[in-house]
Every structure is written in structure tokens, then in C-alpha cells.
Amino acid sequence: MGLLTFIGFLVVAWIVISVLFGAVGGLIGFLVTLLVWGIIGWIAGSLVKGSGYRTFENILLGLGGGIIGGILFRLVGVNTPDNIIGQMVVGVVGAVILIYGARALSGRRA
Numbered sequence: 001m002g003l004l005t006f007i008g009f010l011v012v013a014w015i016v017i018s019v020l021f022g023a024v025g026g027l028i029g030f031l032v033t034l035l036v037w038g039i040i041g042w043i044a045g046s047l048v049k050g051s052g053y054r055t056f057e058n059i060l061l062g063l064g065g066g067i068i069g070g071i072l073f074r075l076v077g078v079n080t081p082d083n084i085i086g087q088m089v090v091g092v093v094g095a096v097i098l099i100y101g102a103r104a105l106s107g108r109r110a
Contacts, residue, residue: 004057007061007063010063034059036084037061037063037091040058040061040062040065040088040092041060043095044061044062044065044092044095044096044098045058045095045099048100064098065093065095065096065097066094066095068094069090069092069093070094073090
């Protein structure tokens, strides 16, 4: 439960910073961002688990996957793409790694 709490904290912090500094560009931008994170989480959950997770879990998984995927892609020297499809691929790869990593740490098997 600690990992989900941490990711939830990141989401709340991002929301607060976005609202305070106008980084999102309005409510529409924020909703689109949540939608993309949800799609990333749903795809990763469907690939690994077979049926996906709940909506909020998908959003958190998409956020965490995007962060982890971006870091890993940069570490191996691959430039992260600027288009939405490429960023979604990076997010899905990161989210799948996040799922397997969380399972390995918790000792849970698929």
C-alpha cells in the first residue's frame, strides 16, 4: 500500500503545483492528462493482469509508468518521443515494469 500512497501523493502535489502556477493550461488540459494516464494504466494492467485495474489505480499506474519509463528510457540512451503515441508507449513500458517491480517487492505472484 505504500507505493500507491506515494504515487497518490505525487498526483496531489502535481495538481496543487499545476493549479498554483497554471502549468496545465486549465481544467481541460488536466482532464486530458488524467485520461491519458488512465489509458496508459489500463493498457499496462490489461497486458500484465489480463483485466486491468480500477479507474483511480489506472491513473496512478499511468503516472508512475510515465515517470519510470521516462527515467529508464533516458538511462539507456533512448530519447523519449515528443508525440502522444510515443509518450504512451514509454508510459506503458514503465507501468508494466512498475507492476512487476511492485509484485517482486511484495512477494505476490501473478
